[in-house]
Amino acid sequence: MITRRTLMKTSAATGLTLAAGGLAAPAIAQGARIRLGYVSPQSGPLAAFSEADQFIIDGFLGSEAGANFEVIVKDSQSNPNRAAEVANELIVDDEIDLMLVASTPETTNPVATTCDAEGIPVISTVAPWQPYFIGQQGNPGDPESWRPFDYSFHFFWGLEDVISVFTAMWNQLDTNKSVGALFPNDGDGNAWGDENVGFPPVLDAQGYSLTDTGRYQNLTDDFSAQINAFKAANCEIVTGVPIPPDFTTFWTQAKQQGFNPMAASIGKAILFPQAVEALGDEGHNLSSEVWWSPSHPFSSTLTGQSSGELAAAYSEATGRQWTQPIGFAHALFEMAADVMGRTEDAGDPDAVAETIAATELSSIVGRIAFDGAGLPPFAAQNVAKTPLVGGQWRLKDGGGYDLVIVDNSDHPDIPTGGTMEPMS
Numbered sequence: 001m002i003t004r005r006t007l008m009k010t011s012a013a014t015g016l017t018l019a020a021g022g023l024a025a026p027a028i029a030q031g032a033r034i035r036l037g038y039v040s041p042q043s044g045p046l047a048a049f050s051e052a053d054q055f056i057i058d059g060f061l062g063s064e065a066g067a068n069f070e071v072i073v074k075d076s077q078s079n080p081n082r083a084a085e086v087a088n089e090l091i092v093d094d095e096i097d098l099m100l101v102a103s104t105p106e107t108t109n110p111v112a113t114t115c116d117a118e119g120i121p122v123i124s125t126v127a128p129w130q131p132y133f134i135g136q137q138g139n140p141g142d143p144e145s146w147r148p149f150d151y152s153f154h155f156f157w158g159l160e161d162v163i164s165v166f167t168a169m170w171n172q173l174d175t176n177k178s179v180g181a182l183f184p185n186d187g188d189g190n191a192w193g194d195e196n197v198g199f200p201p202v203l204d205a206q207g208y209s210l211t212d213t214g215r216y217q218n219l220t221d222d223f224s225a226q227i228n229a230f231k232a233a234n235c236e237i238v239t240g241v242p243i244p245p246d247f248t249t250f251w252t253q254a255k256q257q258g259f260n261p262m263a264a265s266i267g268k269a270i271l272f273p274q275a276v277e278a279l280g281d282e283g284h285n286l287s288s289e290v291w292w293s294p295s296h297p298f299s300s301t302l303t304g305q306s307s308g309e310l311a312a313a314y315s316e317a318t319g320r321q322w323t324q325p326i327g328f329a330h331a332l333f334e335m336a337a338d339v340m341g342r343t344e345d346a347g348d349p350d351a352v353a354e355t356i357a358a359t360e361l362s363s364i365v366g367r368i369a370f371d372g373a374g375l376p377p378f379a380a381q382n383v384a385k386t387p388l389v390g391g392q393w394r395l396k397d398g399g400g401y402d403l404v405i406v407d408n409s410d411h412p413d414i415p416t417g418g419t420m421e422p423m424s
Helices: 053-061 080-092 104-117 129-135 161-170 188-194 199-203 224-232 244-256 273-277 307-320 325-342 351-356
Strands: 015-019 034-040 069-075 098-102 124-125 152-156 178-182 209-212 237-240 261-265 286-290 362-364 366-369 384-386 389-395 401-407
Touching: 015 124, 015 209, 015 261, 034 053, 034 080, 034 104, 034 325, 053 069, 053 307, 053 325, 069 325, 080 098, 098 104, 098 237, 098 325, 104 124, 104 129, 104 152, 104 188, 124 325, 129 188, 129 384, 152 325, 152 351, 161 199, 161 261, 161 389, 161 401, 178 224, 178 244, 199 351, 224 244, 244 273, 273 401, 286 401, 307 325, 325 351, 325 362
Parallel strands: 034 069, 034 098, 098 124, 124 152, 152 384, 178 209, 178 237, 237 261, 261 286
Antiparallel strands: 015 069, 286 389, 362 366, 389 401
16 A cells, blocks of 8 residues: 555645744754644534634644644544545645544544554544444454554543443432433444443443434434334433434424433533523533533643633633533644654654654643553553543523533542432
8 A cells, every 4th residue: 555655745735724933843854844634523513523623723833832833724524535535635735744633433533544544643532432443443343353553543531431421420310210312323323322332231231221213314304203212111311422413303302292301411412502502491401421621620731721721711712602622622732742742753653653652641631641541452552541521501590501510420530510400
């Protein structure tokens, strides 16, 4: 296979290019800057994940460490095929030194796969590690065939963490332990609903019954079949990992059809204030995983800001409420600065990959280290786990919602702001 290292430069950079300062480090050629590619879903149904990208990149390039870098940004358009296409553009046309990619397996997986095949180091985040790792294997159903990646590295939490958080929140309530599942036909949904690594075996072991009507297609406009099945099974809990517009459709139809569960713990779709606000008052006490918040006790290695200070700076700069991807987008650029600052030759992909593998960074999202902690052996080389807690959206006086952390069982260093409340 022809890799990036054998290619000649073919064209000028395309996409949004941002640069700052000159390079005063010996790691690359005199007068050059380290070139970072960054891919995220800036448009399409997953665009909310990238709302803070511009703020984060501006802050990075304005920092002392950021003066040594150029950032070339590409939009995956929430489409896996497009994600692979722009990753190839960044590698071949823009000749990047390091790829960064964020937000759901539909973006992270095709970019990571392309980079690993082309011998370009890539750091990804904002996708549970199972969809990231297992989804890229040639035969996801055959663990014996799984192999470590040479150039691909990922930091985030795993399905074991979100299951632990969700069940801990449900266990604060007096329910019948009957759970309805919304698992779409995508990387997240297939992993969350997997009979081996997903929710089914763990819920069964804890005495929960699961009603799973099968994988539905994203952007479905009628959830009557799921709602009727959940009502027939007397589900007092709903969980799943739909995209934001699909949960809005489901929840609106559920209320119209008289389905009112005691708890609804939803991944992905209700991570963002605007998604909950779109539901009006019906978003009160919806629950979700919380990867990062202003109350997380971590600070930036780039700016020295605490989590609270970074969130406040975002709100001041944009006029918008903080959102969870702020922390992880920032941590990607912390990783880039840390890795390239420790690499003797930033233009050598093998040297960069070796440096990433040796990372131990106390970042804005917590410790990032590829030391295998909390991971099965097959993923230990490529994945670093970050902490996860649980929260509920609460209506504020005067409108809008606050995300209140209500479970920190797995990470008591992250403070709670309340306890789990039933929806009705």
